[in-house]
Every structure is written in structure tokens, then in C-alpha cells.
Amino acid sequence: MEKWMIYSKKADFKAIGEKFEIDPVLARVIRNRDVIGEEEIRLYLNGTKEDMYSPFLMKDMEKGVNILIEKIEKKKAIRIIGDYDVDGVNSLYILWMAFRKCGAVVDGEIPHRIMDGYGINERLIEQAHQDGIDTIVTCDNGISAREQVRFAKSLGMTVIITDHHDIPYEEIEGNRNYILPEADAVINPKQSDCEYPFKGLCGAGVAYKLVMALYEQLGYPKEEAEEFLEFAAIATVGDVMDLLGENRILVKEGLKRLHKTKNLGLKSLITVNEIEAESINAYHIGFILGPCLNAGGRLDTAKRALELLMAEDKKTADEAAGELKALNDSRKMMTKEGVEQAVSLIESTDLKQDKVLVVYLPECHESLAGIIAGRIREKYYKPVFVLTKAEEGIKGSGRSIETYSMYEELIKSKEYLEKFGGHPMAAGLSLKEENLELFRRSVNEKTTLTEADLIPVRWIDVAMPMYYVTEKFIDSLTILEPFGKGNEKPVFAEKNLKILMQNIVGKNRNAVKLLLEEENGNQIDAIYFGNGEEFIENTVTKEKISVLYYPSINEYRGNKKIQMVITHYL
Numbered sequence: 033m034e035k036w037m038i039y040s041k042k043a044d045f046k047a048i049g050e051k052f053e054i055d056p057v058l059a060r061v062i063r064n065r066d067v068i069g070e071e072e073i074r075l076y077l078n079g080t081k082e083d084m085y086s087p088f089l090m091k092d093m094e095k096g097v098n099i100l101i102e103k104i105e106k107k108k109a110i111r112i113i114g115d116y117d118v119d120g121v122n123s124l125y126i127l128w129m130a131f132r133k134c135g136a137v138v139d140g141e142i143p144h145r146i147m148d149g150y151g152i153n154e155r156l157i158e159q160a161h162q163d164g165i166d167t168i169v170t171c172d173n174g175i176s177a178r179e180q181v182r183f184a185k186s187l188g189m190t191v192i193i194t195d196h197h198d199i200p201y202e203e204i205e206g207n208r209n210y211i212l213p214e215a216d217a218v219i220n221p222k223q224s225d226c227e228y229p230f231k232g233l234c235g236a237g238v239a240y241k242l243v244m245a246l247y248e249q250l251g252y253p254k255e256e257a258e259e260f261l262e263f264a265a266i267a268t269v270g271d272v273m274d275l276l277g278e279n280r281i282l283v284k285e286g287l288k289r290l291h292k293t294k295n296l297g298l299k300s301l302i303t304v305n306e307i308e309a310e311s312i313n314a315y316h317i318g319f320i321l322g323p324c325l326n327a328g329g330r331l332d333t334a335k336r337a338l339e340l341l342m343a344e345d346k347k348t349a350d351e352a353a354g355e356l357k358a359l360n361d362s363r364k365m366m367t368k369e370g371v372e373q374a375v376s377l378i379e380s381t382d383l384k385q386d387k388v389l390v391v392y393l394p395e396c397h398e399s400l401a402g403i404i405a406g407r408i409r410e411k412y413y414k415p416v417f418v419l420t421k422a423e424e425g426i427k428g429s430g431r432s433i434e435t436y437s438m439y440e441e442l443i444k445s446k447e448y449l450e451k452f453g454g455h456p457m458a459a460g461l462s463l464k465e466e467n468l469e470l471f472r473r474s475v476n477e478k479t480t481l482t483e484a485d486l487i488p489v490r491w492i493d494v495a496m497p498m499y500y501v502t503e504k505f506i507d508s509l510t511i512l513e514p515f516g517k518g519n520e521k522p523v524f525a526e527k528n529l530k531i532l533m534q535n536i537v538g539k540n541r542n543a544v545k546l547l548l549e550e551e552n553g554n555q556i557d558a559i560y561f562g563n564g565e566e567f568i569e570n571t572v573t574k575e576k577i578s579v580l581y582y583p584s585i586n587e588y589r590g591n592k593k594i595q596m597v598i599t600h601y602l
Contacts (some may be wrong), residue, residue: 036525036580036602038492039064052077055508057500061493061522062512065276077511079281081258087241087248091226096192096217097245099167103190104136108166112140113152114338115172115235116329118270118322121337122263123171123194123239128342130243130260134250142334145399146423152177157184166190172235174213175220176200181213191215194238198222198455230278236267237282262289262298263341269314270322274518283514287312297340300353301325314514324353327360330399363400370396370404374418375411387481388436389414390472394421402429402458409433413488415441417461417475419468425450426468430459435485445474490580490600492525498596499554501583506594509583523599526550527578531571536564544568548577548596557586558596571601578602 041063048059052073067076075083087093103110110131114124124140131138141156143149148156151173157180160168167190170177174193178200184191193215199222201208212218219238221228233241240260247257265286268279275283291310293299298321302309305320312321328336336356343349374391378384383391389408396404398420405418405428415436419428432438437456446452448471452461463471515521532555533547544567546558558581560567571577579598586595 034488034490034600036490036492036578038495038525041066043068048073054511055505057494057496057505058508058512064491064493065519067276076276076280079284081281081285084278084281085229087245090219090221090228090238090241091223092217092219093242093245096194096219096242097249099190099192099216100131100134100136100169100246101249103167104131104134107137108190109164110136110138110167110169111160111163111165112138112169112171113156113160113173114140114142114170114334115150116142116145116334117172118325118337119235119267120172121325121329121334121341122236122267122270124338125341126236126239126243126260126263127169127171127194130246130257133256134246134252140338142329142338144333145329152180154180154183157187157189160184161187161189167192170194171239172196174215175218176213178211178213181215185214193218193220194235194242195220196222196233196235196238199224232274232277232279234264234268234271234273234279236264236271237273237279240264240282258285259289261286262293262295265290266317266322266325269317269514269516270325272318272517275314275514275516276518280514280519283314283516287314287514295341296346296349297343297352300343300346300349301340301356304350304353304357314516318516323363324356324360327356327363330363331359331366331397366397367400367403367407370400370418371407374404374408378408378412386472386476387414387486388441388472388475388479389416390419390468390475391416392419392426392468396420398422398427401427402431402460405429405431413486415481417459419461419463421465422462425462425464427462428460430454430461432457432459433485434489436479436481441475441479444478445471448474491523492580493522494524495526496524497526497550497552497554498556498581498583498594499550499552501594503585503592503594506583506585521582523580524582525578525580528576529556529579530576531574534568534571536568538564541565546598556596557593558598559586560598560601567601 043063045056045059049056067073112124112127114120128140152170168184169192171194173195175195175197181191193213199210201210221231221233243260244257265283268283273279290312301321301324307316325337328334340352343352370393373393377391401418401420405416408416409431415432417428417430419426430438438459439454442452442459448463448467450462454460528551530549532549535545537543537545541564544560544564548556548558580600581596581598584595584597586593
């Protein structure tokens with residue numbers, strides 16, 4: 033069961049449509065994304081690079097840039113330390129290439145997911161010290177590294193933090209006391225006293241801003257900094273940031289550059305995945321290119337992705353792209369097997385009765401726990417923790433639903449955990465094996481989830497009959513792109529559609545072609561992608577169905593027909 037709800041956010045959609053020369057339906061969709069006011073709507077529809085904020089509005093930006101210029105001029109050795117995911121790799125690439133361009137003595141390092149864990153650590157700092165490194169610059173990590181920064185400072189090193197994660201805090205008598213590392217500069221827009229207007233940048237977004245500021249200070253043309261836009265865009269989508277505000281501009285501009293990328297590694301990755309470069313959109317980044325760049329960090333080392341981006345000849349680029357695609361294919365197979373094992377375990381035990389699913393897959397690769405948890409959450413619409421055997425005890429990841437704040441709920445059962453961290457929708461944790469069942473019982477006994485909370489809600493932008501849809505309207509929907517988190521693809525709905533015909537198609541029987549009829553007699557071509565047998569079974573006795581859909585144009589042998597793409601049905 034699921035609940036369908038229509039947004040009821042108010043505005044003068046006709047006036048907005050006239051003002052910005054868009055269909056009132058699009059005005060309604062924009063309002064549903066909480067874009068309010070003429071200036072915000074203008075930025076949403078027509079924002080350009082010129083509308084992006086000055087990097088110098090960010091706290092410690094000027095200080096950090098001045099330190100870097102001094103280090104570059106004095107030929108002091110700089111090491112950039114990133115992270116093993118798509119954001120961390122792109123952040124590191126942006127800074128490394130930019131610093132090198134400025135004449136810096138610079139190199140980079142990425143922690144190993146399993147041996148090092150997330151972020152800068154004492155081993156990496158000690159190694160940097162032994163290598164004669166004067167200055168450490170973090171990217172996509174470091175904001176929580178208070179002790180590590182203190183250690184680096186004790187060795188006489190300069191430390192610049194660039195990060196985008198939430199600022200750690202201690203709660204004392206109901207007040208939050210924010211704890212910052214004592215670095216020489218801390219560049220993170222989420223600091224409470226940072227005046228930067230947009231707080232939603234990813235790590236690579238912050239790195240890009242640092243490069244903009246550095247180039248401006250050194251007198252380089254801003255166009256040279258803009259060469260890194262495509263990498264910041266990949267990271268923004270890949271790290272699942274909200275595609276609103278400045279991120280929306282950053283991704284739109286980055287996609288334009290990605291269509292004509294000069295980076296040999298990206299060219300090879302696009303080719304090996306059989307993508308037309310000119311057609312790349314946020315979907316391709318989120319579901320094809322990003323996972324390939326992540327695959328090295330999950331199953332081997334993220335340095336593979338960095339080597340791809342830094343490749344200086346086609347042979348090296350092609351080899352690196354092929355290896356990453358192979359790793360991602362392997363990751364997909366391992367994920368599929370992990371999901372099947374998890375479902376089998378849930379269905380064959382009393383786990384199915386739990387409101388919070390705690391699934392132990394001892395043989396699962398720990399880097400896949402979060403992905404598998406996400407898939408299980410989608411299937412059962414429950415909070416899910418997937419745990420796996422680690423070198424010491426058990427480690428895992430959780431993925432949540434809107435009605436369950438994962439981090440807050442973990443606090444209630446922290447006595448069974450060795451370490452944990454996260455936010456409302458996701459978390460990481462480790463525990464002793466003997467505490468596994470105790471943890472499972474605890475999170476279920478202490479949850480306040482009701483049966484109503486476990487019914488998924490599908491939000492509808494507009495209840496709209498298909499007879500309203502024209503080719504012009506479908507074309508106009510592109511101005512809402514790029515789609516992604518915070519700016520989801522519009523959801524339209526129509527009820528009481530009569531099924532005139534339906535046939536399963538596709539060699540895997542994973543699609544259904546339909547002919548539907550609206551209440552006014554208008555006939556509609558439609559298609560549903562999913563389990564064809566299940567769709568027929570669920571609808572064969574129904575005279576009419578209600579659907580959620582997205583309109584499209586189906587072109588076959590030069591003939592164009594408007595088509596309804598059904599995403600959900602009742």
C-alpha cells in the first residue's frame with residue numbers, strides 16, 4: 033500500500049507563468065520545489081555563472097588563499113588529502129590541478145576505505161611529516177578531525193581544512209557548543225558565523241570556490257577556474273546534493289562543459305559506457321559515471337578514479353576507464369547478490385515483523401552495506417541497517433525513511449555501539465558481534481514508528497489529464513532540468529483511465545505497452561517499465577486504473593507520438 037498526496041502550495045501560477053513566459057503547470061512545479069519570489073524564480077530558470085556568489089564571502093577564504101600563495105611562492109611542499117568517494121576524488125583533482133597550475137610543489141593522498149576509514153588520520157599525517165610536507169590541505173573531510181589537526185600542528189605543519197559536512201558539536205544544558213579543529217584556516221560554509229549565502233555545496237563545490245578565489249588573487253582569468261566546473265558538477269550530483277540554488281547553476285554549467293570535455297579520462301569513461309557525450313545529463317552522472325568513479329574506492333582503491341582523471345594519454349585513460357567499469361559491473365553483481373540474500377533472510381525469519389530492519393550479512397563487502405540498505409529500504413519502506421563482519425566486530429550502514437531520524441534513534445541505543453555517526457537519512461555504525469541481537473531488539477523496542485509511518489507517500493505535483501499535454505509542453509519541461517535531489521522530476525497524476533489494451537514487451541518481459549482512454553474519450557499511448565507479469569496480474573481485473581506519470585515523445589522511424597510513461601499505478 034502507498035498513499036498519494038497532491039501538493040497544495042499556493043501562488044498565483046497564472047501571473048508567474050505570464051511574468052516568466054512559462055506554462056502555469058511549470059510555475060506550480062517550481063513552487064512545489066519551494067522556489068519563492070521573483071528573484072529566486074529568475075535564478076532557478078535563468079541563473080548563470082554571473083549569479084554565483086563571491087568565494088570571498090566564505091569564512092577564512094581570504095586567510096586560506098593568502099597562506100597558499102605564501103607557500104606556493106616559498107616552494108613549500110603541499111599535500112592534499114581527499115576522500116575515497118566521487119566527491120572526494122573530484123575535490124582532490126580540482127585542487128591538485130589548480131595548485132600545480134599556480135606553480136605549487138603539490139601532491140595528493142586518499143585514505144583507504146577499510147585500512148584508514150573516512151578522513152584524515154594520524155598515519156597519513158605521520159607519513160606526510162616523514163615525506164617533508166609543510167602544509168596539509170583537506171578536501172571533503174577534516175571538519176571533525178580536531179585531534180588529528182592538533183597532531184599535525186604539534187609536528188609544525190600548516191593545516192587548511194576545506195569541507196562541507198556538518199560542524200560537530202557538544203550539547204551542554206540544551207545548548208550546542210560547536211567544535212572546530214584548530215587549523216590555520218577552516219573553509220566550510222556551514223560554520224554558524226560564515227556569511228556565505230548558500231550552505232549546500234559539496235566538497236568539490238567548496239574546492240572549486242577556493243580555486244576561484246586563488247586564481248582571482250593571483251590575477252588569473254576566471255575562465256581558467258571555470259575549467260573545473262564539470263568536475264564540481266559530477267561531485268555535486270554524485271554526492272546527492274540538493275540541485276537548487278547555486279548547485280543548480282553549478283551543475284547546469286558543468287554539464288555544458290562535460291558535453292565537450294577535454295579530460296581524456298572522462299572521455300574514455302563516457303565511451304566505455306556507450307554514452308553520447310552531447311546527451312549527458314544528471315541521470316548519467318548519478319547512475320553511470322558517478323558509480324564508476326566510486327567503484328574503485330568501494331572495491332579496490334579510489335586512486336584508480338584519480339588516475340583516470342589525471343591521465344595524460346589516451347592509452348592510460350582507456351585502461352583506467354575499462355578497469356573502473358569492470359569494477360562497477362562487479363559491484364553491481366555483488367550488490368544484487370547481497371540484496372537477494374537480505375530479502376531471503378527477512379522473508380524466512382521473524383525479521384519481517386520488525387519496524388526497523390537489522391540485517392546481518394557477514395560475507396557482504398562492507399563498502400556495499402549502504403547501497404544494499406538503500407535497496408532494502410525501497411522494497412519494504414522501513415529503516416534498514418545492513419551489517420557485515422569486519423576485522424574487528426561488525427560494521428555497517430543504515431538508510432532511513434522520512435519519519436525515522438536515524439542518527440537520533442541510534443543515540444537511544446548507543447550502549448550497544450562502539451562507534452556511530454550520520455544524519456536523519458543515513459548512518460554508519462560499528463558494534464561487537466555479541467551485541468547484534470541486543471541492538472536489533474533495542475532499536476525496535478525504542479522506536480516510536482507507527483503503522484501509518486510505514487506507508488510510503490508519493491507526492492504529486494499536478495493532477496493533469498493527458499489531453500492537456502502537447503509536444504510544446506513536453507519540450508518546455510526541459511527548462512526544469514537538471515533533475516535530482518531537491519529538484520525531482522515532476523510527478524503528474526490521472527485517475528479513472530480505462531484499459532483498452534495491454535501487452536508485455538521486451539526480451540526480459542520488463543515493460544508493458546498500453547492503450548488507455550480518458551473520461552472524455554481521448555485515447556493515450558502509455559508504457560510501464562517494471563515487472564510486466566506483475567503489472568498484468570494486478571490490473572487484468574480492473575476496468576480502470578489511476579497512475580502517476582511523466583509525459584514523453586516516442587519517436588519511431590521518424591514518426592512522433594505523445595506517450596505517457598507510467599511510474600506507479602493503483
